[in-house]
Amino acid sequence: xxxxxxxxxxxxxxxxxxxxxxxxxxxxxxxxxxxxxxxxxxxxxxxxxxxxxxxxxxxxxxxxxxxxxxxxxxxxxxxxxxxxxxxxxxxxxxxxxxxxxxxxxxxxxxxxxxxxxxxxxxxxxxxxxxxxxxxxxxxxxxxxxxxxxxxxxxxxxxxxxxxxxxxxxxxxxxxxxxxxxxxxxxxxxxxxxxxxxxxxxxxxxxxxxxxxxxxxxxxxxxxxxxxxxxxxxxxxxxxxxxxxxxxxxxxxxxxxxxxxxxxxxxxxxxxxxxxxxxxxxxxxxxxxxxxxxxxxxxxxxxxxxxxxxxxx
Amino acid sequence: xxxxxxxxxxxxxxxxxxxxxxxxxxxxxxxxxxxxxxxxxxxxxxxxxxxxxxxxxxxxxxxxxxxxxxxxxxxxxxxxxxxxxxxxxxxxxxxxxxxxxxxxxxxxxxxxxxxxxxxxxxxxxxxxxxxxxxxxxxxxxxxxxxxxxxxxxxxxxxxxxxxxxxxxxxxxxxxxxxxxxxxxxxxxxxxxxxxxxxxxxxxxxxxxxxxxxxxxxxxxxxxxxxxxxxxxxxxxxxxxxxxxxxxxxxxxxxxxxxxxxxxxxxxxxxxxxxxxxxxxxxxxxxxxxxxxxxxxxxxxxxxxxxxxxxxxxxxxxxxxxxxxxxxxxxxxxxxxxxxxxxxxxxxxxxxxxxxxxxxxxxxxxxxxxxxxxxxxxxxxxxxxxxxxxxxxxxxxxxxxxxxxxxxxxxxxxxxxxxxxxxxxxxxxxxxxxxxxxxxxxxxxxxxxxxxxxxxxxxxxxxxxxxxxxxxxxxxxxxxxxxxxxxxxxxxxxxxxxxxxxxxxxxxxxxxxxxxxxxxxxxxxxxxxxxxxxxxx
Numbered sequence: 001x002x003x004x005x006x007x008x009x010x011x012x013x014x015x016x017x018x019x020x021x022x023x024x025x026x027x028x029x030x031x032x033x034x035x036x037x038x039x040x041x042x043x044x045x046x047x048x049x050x051x052x053x054x055x056x057x058x059x060x061x062x063x064x065x066x067x068x069x070x071x072x073x074x075x076x077x078x079x080x081x082x083x084x085x086x087x088x089x090x091x092x093x094x095x096x097x098x099x100x101x102x103x104x105x106x107x108x109x110x111x112x113x114x115x116x117x118x119x120x121x122x123x124x125x126x127x128x129x130x131x132x133x134x135x136x137x138x139x140x141x142x143x144x145x146x147x148x149x150x151x152x153x154x155x156x157x158x159x160x161x162x163x164x165x166x167x168x169x170x171x172x173x174x175x176x177x178x179x180x181x182x183x184x185x186x187x188x189x190x191x192x193x194x195x196x197x198x199x200x201x202x203x204x205x206x207x208x209x210x211x212x213x214x215x216x217x218x219x220x221x222x223x224x225x226x227x228x229x230x231x232x233x234x235x236x237x238x239x240x241x242x243x244x245x246x247x248x249x250x251x252x253x254x255x256x257x258x259x260x261x262x263x264x265x266x267x268x269x270x271x272x273x274x275x276x277x278x279x280x281x282x283x284x285x286x287x288x289x290x291x292x293x294x295x296x297x298x299x300x301x302x303x304x305x306x307x308x309x310x311x312x
Numbered sequence: 313x314x315x316x317x318x319x320x321x322x323x324x325x326x327x328x329x330x331x332x333x334x335x336x337x338x339x340x341x342x343x344x345x346x347x348x349x350x351x352x353x354x355x356x357x358x359x360x361x362x363x364x365x366x367x368x369x370x371x372x373x374x375x376x377x378x379x380x381x382x383x384x385x386x387x388x389x390x391x392x393x394x395x396x397x398x399x400x401x402x403x404x405x406x407x408x409x410x411x412x413x414x415x416x417x418x419x420x421x422x423x424x425x426x427x428x429x430x431x432x433x434x435x436x437x438x439x440x441x442x443x444x445x446x447x448x449x450x451x452x453x454x455x456x457x458x459x460x461x462x463x464x465x466x467x468x469x470x471x472x473x474x475x476x477x478x479x480x481x482x483x484x485x486x487x488x489x490x491x492x493x494x495x496x497x498x499x500x501x502x503x504x505x506x507x508x509x510x511x512x513x514x515x516x517x518x519x520x521x522x523x524x525x526x527x528x529x530x531x532x533x534x535x536x537x538x539x540x541x542x543x544x545x546x547x548x549x550x551x552x553x554x555x556x557x558x559x560x561x562x563x564x565x566x567x568x569x570x571x572x573x574x575x576x577x578x579x580x581x582x583x584x585x586x587x588x589x590x591x592x593x594x595x596x597x598x599x600x601x602x603x604x605x606x607x608x609x610x611x612x613x614x615x616x617x618x619x620x621x622x623x624x625x626x627x628x629x630x631x632x633x634x635x636x637x638x639x640x641x642x643x644x645x646x647x648x649x650x651x652x653x654x655x656x657x658x659x660x661x662x663x664x665x666x667x668x669x670x671x672x673x674x675x676x677x678x679x680x681x682x683x684x685x686x687x688x689x690x691x692x693x694x695x696x697x698x699x700x701x702x703x704x705x706x707x708x709x710x711x712x713x714x715x716x717x718x719x720x721x722x723x724x725x726x727x728x729x730x731x732x733x734x735x736x737x738x739x740x741x742x743x744x745x746x747x748x749x750x751x752x753x754x755x756x757x758x759x760x761x762x763x764x765x766x767x768x769x770x771x772x773x774x775x776x777x778x779x780x781x782x783x784x785x786x787x788x789x790x791x792x793x794x795x796x797x798x799x800x801x802x803x804x805x806x807x808x809x810x811x812x813x814x815x816x817x818x819x820x821x822x823x824x825x826x827x828x829x830x831x832x833x834x835x836x837x838x839x840x841x842x843x844x845x846x847x848x
Contacts, residue, residue, distance in 0.1 A: 017733075018724030022766075026694075026727050027357070028369040029744060030752065030767040031445045042500075071521075072360040081521060137553060145560045152557045158352070158524045158547055253551045258522020262550065271724050 002284055006060065009280045010053050013273050019045055020069040020271040043069050056274065065278040070270030075278035078263060083282065085155055086259035089251070090244045092175060093182035098237055101187040102230070105194020109229065110221045112199040121195065128188035136181040136254040143177060150176050153256035178255040182248065186240060193236050197229030204228070231302055238294035242287045345828060347540040349846035354555040354567040355546040358521065363505040364487035365439045368446045370596060373838035374569065375546050376487070378527050379422075380510035383413060383432070383486040384479075386595045386747070386835045392479050393651075395833070397840075398427065398488055398511065404475030408789030411467045411478055419534045421490045422515045432465040433457035434491035439499060446751055450481045476791045480651075480748035483595070483835055513539035513842040523548055533842070540829075540845035556580055559822060565846070566823040566830070568837040573696065574635045577820060585825050590637055592831025593818030595747050596838070597646040600629070600638075600701060601756070602812040603730065603739040607772040610685055611737060615674035617809040620738075621660035622667040623712045624705065629815050633700045638817035643806040644753055645798065646745050646816040648834075654799040657806035667712040678713045687737040689716040692726055695742055701814070702740050732764045734772070743767050745816075749798050754782045757810040773810040 021039045025031045040046045044055070059066055065075040108120040127135075144152040151157070156171045201207055202225060210220050249261030260279060267276040357371050364376040384402070387395035399413040419427040440447030441454050453473055458466040467478075488511070493504045508516045511534070514527035525546040529539055547564055549555050555571040558564045560583055572580060581588040602620065606612045626640035639647065643657045676684040687709070691702025699720070706716045716738065721729060729735045744767075746752050755761065759774035781804065785797040805811075821837065823830050828845040830836065 016725060017721065018726070018728035020724075022727040022732070023724035025766050026723050027359070027371060028367045028445055030765070032448060033762040033764050035445065035448070036764050070360065078521075140557055145557050148561055152561045152563055153549060153551075153554050154523065154547070158520075159518065159526050159543075159545055254554065256547075256549050256551060256554055258548070262522070269722060269724065 002281060003057075005280055005284050006057070006277055007053070009277050010056070010273060013268070013271065013276055014049055016268075016271065018271060020273075021045060023070070023270045052273075056277065060281075065281070066274035068267075068272055068275040068278075070266060070272035070275060075275050078275065079260075079278055079282050082258055082260050082263050085257055086245070086248055086252070086261065088171075089175065089178055089182070089248055089257060089259060090241070092179045093186065094237070094241060094244060096179060096183040097186035098190055098233075100183070101190025102194050102226075102233055104187070105191045105198065105229070105233075106221065106226050108191065108195040109198025109202075109225065110217075112195070112202060117195065120191065124188035124191045127184050128192070130185060132181055132185050133250045133254055135184060136178065136251055139177050139181050140254070150174075153254070155257050174255075178251045178257060182244065182251050186244065189240070190233060190236065193233050194226075194229055197232050198225050201225045201228045227301070231298070234294060234297055234301065238291045241290040242283075245283055245286070345540055345843065345845040346848055347845060348542050349848065350543040350545060351541050351566065351827065351841075351844065351846055352545045352547055352564040354549045354558065354564050354571045355525070356548075356550055356552075356555075356569070356571055358548060361500075361505045362508055362516075363489065363502075365435055365489045366443050366445075366500065366505065368444055368484050368487070370569070370838055373484075373835075375516075375525055375527075376508060376510075377512070377838050378514040378544060378840050379508045379512045379516045380487045380489060381512045381840060382483050383415075383488065384482040385833065385839050386483045387833050388594075393834075394479065394482060398432070399482075399486075402475075402479065402482075404478070404789070406789075408472030408474060408787075409469050411469075411473075411475060413465045413467070415463045415465060416534060417463050419511050420532050421492075421511055422509050422530060423490070423493075425490065425492055426462075427488070427490075427511050428462040429457075429459035429465040430462075431488055431491045433459050434495060435486075435488045436465075436467065438494070439489065440485055443499060444485060446481070446746070447485045449751060449755075450477065450485050472787045472789045474750075474785075474787075474789050474791070474794050476794055477748050477750050481746075481751055483839075484746055484751070512840050514541075514544055514840075535842060538842035539840075540843060541841070544841065556822070559586060559824065562824065565827050566821065568819065568821045570819040572820070572822045574637055574820070577635070577637075577822070580822060587823055587825055589821040589823065589831045590818065592821060592833065592836030594648045594834035596835060597648055597745045597816050597818055598695075598742050599641060599644075599646060599745060599813055600698065600815040600817070601741050601743055602705065602814060603736070603741050603771055604773070604809070604811055605734060605737050605739075605771045606810070607734065608687070608737045610674075610676060611687075613674050614808065615670045616676070617812070618660065619667040619670035619674070619712060620709065620714075621809060621812050622663045622670065623708045623714075624660075624812070624814055625662040625708065626814060627662070629701060629704065633697050633704060634815065634817055637820060638697075638815045641813035641816050643802040643813055644756065644811075645749060645802050648816075648818075649745060649747070652749060652795060652798045652802075654802045657803050659806070660812075664711055671712060671714075676713075682713055683715045684713040686715040686717060688719055688735070689738045689740075690719045690721070690726060690730055690736045691740040692730075692742060693720065693723055697817070698740050698742050705738070705740065727766055731766045731768065731770045734763070734770055741767065749801065750782075750786060754785075754801070757805055758782050769810065771810070775804070775808060775810065778804050778808070778810070 021036055068075050068078055071078060104120055108117040140152055143150045151174050155174055162170050207224055210224050249265055252259040252261040264279045359372045361367050362372055362376050364372050364380050381397045383399035384394040385397050398416050400416050401414045404411045415429055421427055436457050441451040453469045453471040454467060455470045456468040490509050493509050494502055513530055513533045515530050517528040518526035527544040529542050552573050555567040556576050559567055577588050580586055604611050610616050630638045630640055642659055645652045647653050671684055678684055692698045702718055706718055709716045730739045743756055744752060755768045757769050757778060759779055761768045781797055781801050785794050788794040821831055826847045828847060829843045833839050
């Protein structure tokens with residue numbers, strides 16, 4: 001599975017016109033033919049495509065991610081350096097959007113078609129339609145430039161010398177806007193899935209039964225309707241974690257957060273095959289892990305999943 | 313510095329009004345410039361090799377020029393347009409085969425070792441000549457560097473090499489790095505290419521990839537009393553909207569190289585405490601050029617090229633695309649290279665009727681659909697303005713019956729398509745004029761350059777007459793005679809149109825009012841900032 005991802009990425013980048021040397025020469029304002037030739041030799045770009053792919057795959061087998069051409073550093077170093085920022089950004093945004101989205105979804109789905117539901121659904125639709133870069137810029141203009149409550153960009157105050165809790169608080173302050181921008185948009189998605197799941201569940205027989213039993217409305221909403229509607233939401237969470245990696249490219253650029261998304265963009269524009277493949281492999285592993293966790297959660301939430309497996 | 317002097321220098325018409333209001337008080341050097349403080353500057357790229365002796369590019373100089381110094385820096389009012397740095401004087405021999413540099417004494421490297429002529433000789437022979445992107449051109453005929461004593465370096469050339477060229481190139485090609493750090497190592501892979509060791513007013517003390525570079529005051533700097541600042545921080549802000557927002561929020565104090573887009577300048581200039589400065593880039597002039605593939609039958613016809621030149625409304629380009637922060641070009645040498653600039657070249661006024669007439673004369677009549685022929689047009693993606701000009705050119709050509717098909721690509725792809733594969737008919741490029749036509753300008757029209765060389769003549773144009781002038785200028789030692797050859801060069805290019813020069817522009821600096829001594833030399837953004845200060 002991973003092998004397919006790697007080979008496809010390699011071929012895709014290969015099909016783009018221009019190579020790492022073209023990109024580099026451009027960034028330094030030109031260079032003569034001899035320079036280009038010796039650079040291509042140094043990077044191994046003078047060899048055939050198959051030879052390079054083979055070389056890369058064989059070193060990958062030894063768990064060596066290779067050397068980034070665009071940064072002139074080991075790919076592993078770059079990945080280790082950038083990954084925590086993205087995980088922090090994505091993790092907080094996912095947690096926030098999932099938490100808020102499902103909570104508001106419950107509020108909306110508790111009484112489908114009520115005025116409360118209408119208002120929440122409309123807001124969520126509007127939020128979902130907003131492009132993340134636009135929302136990011138607007139939030140930044142309002143809260144960082146006009147009100148100056150929060151910093152405009154960065155992951156922490158540069159060269160502040162802060163450590164420990166003070167540093168954590170500083171990072172948290174810097175994350176408010178990017179996490180907010182990412183979370184607001186995805187929150188809308190979770191809200192809508194939760195709400196429609198609940199609206200459907202209200203029609204089901206067991207809810208009718210619970211109502212006829214005379215259970216309180218709150219109890220029905222939380223124990224029966226919401227729990228049932230949570231299942232598609234958890235599925236969404238698994239899918240969304242992959243999508244958020246993509247969404248973070250834009251947010252990371254706007255808020256100058258040195259993360260994975262920005263690294264990927266730099267890898268593509270620098271035609272840096274080893275780096276891009278390193279990023280894709282790590283992302284793929286990440287998504288696989290998240291989905292594994294989701295499957296486990298699924299079994300815990302839905303007794304049918306575990307039962308059918310043990311029975312079959 | 314007088315106002316008269318200023319306005320002579322001020323070449324961007326629209327910038328002049330701004331300058332009068334903002335730059336003058338800054339230029340009037342205060343008697344007691346405050347010292348101390350941390351200046352935070354926006355940076356948009358992180359060069360993988362930060363050694364300016366190897367990579368002479370603006371992206372590298374922006375950060376590295378504060379740490380590693382050249383022999384001389386460009387200056388508005390110094391002799392030869394230079395102000396001495398590591399060299400105190402330079403003199404050429406009559407035969408043009410040697411140049412003697414007297415070096416500054418008492419200078420120390422950041423690691424405490426003394427700077428001597430051996431460092432200059434090593435940098436020149438082992439780095440500038442064999443490895444540096446521009447030094448390979450300028451020092452091609454450098455044979456040896458004699459060091460009779462620690463403060464003298466005599467450059468020996470195998471062929472006559474004009475002192476004028478060396479002088480003009482000094483700020484760009486002569487960054488000196490320490491011999492004791494590089495000797496006997498793999499120079500291209502030396503860790504000091506990232507952890508710079510120089511003689512400059514600042515030391516590079518910290519680099520956090522993706523976040524910032526921290527430069528700290530060099531207390532042992534040779535010019536006592538400088539630098540004024542304690543720290544300069546280059547904060548990485550890749551998003552173009554980011555620099556403007558950070559300036560307004562007072563998180564950074566300065567953004568150079570038009571990091572704040574032109575379209576934002578009108579608004580941000582009204583923010584109290586922020587100034588917009590168009591000065592300080594006179595020696596880094598970018599040129600908006602239409603590159604032409606002469607392999608295409610229609611474009612090989614001079615009349616067609618003249619027609620295209622007439623079809624372009626330069627005033628519109630300057631006013632609408634560059635919002636006035638540029639000026640129209642007449643030829644391959646920009647106006648702010650007054651040493652070489654010749655205004656008396658043929659010009660091509662905006663005249664659609666004449667363009668149509670020329671195309672008719674050339675035998676390309678309009679077809680039934682109003683089109684004469686189709687062309688592939690590739691605008692370089694490096695600047696917003698080059699892309700926008702591509703859109704404009706398509707419309708301008710449509711008005712004279714030429715159907716230009718726009719092909720947009722990212723940087724690496726554009727590079728390969730135009731400069732290696734020649735897969736273009738017209739391209740829009742932004743070459744740079746670097747103080748002397750021989751550094752990176754003649755290569756744009758000279759013949760015989762192999763494919764794959766970016767920013768060179770890849771359009772298949774060949775003119776023996778032009779090649780001869782270029783070759784003669786390369787070995788003409790007499791300054792007046794050499795200057796005259798470049799005037800002929802300009803006339804010939806403007807007459808035969810191997811390419812079409814449309815406009816020329818410098819960048820814009822946006823700074824908080826608290827930053828003092830901004831833009832006080834023609835390469836300010838890439839100079840050492842030793843006298844830059846912060847008002848507390």
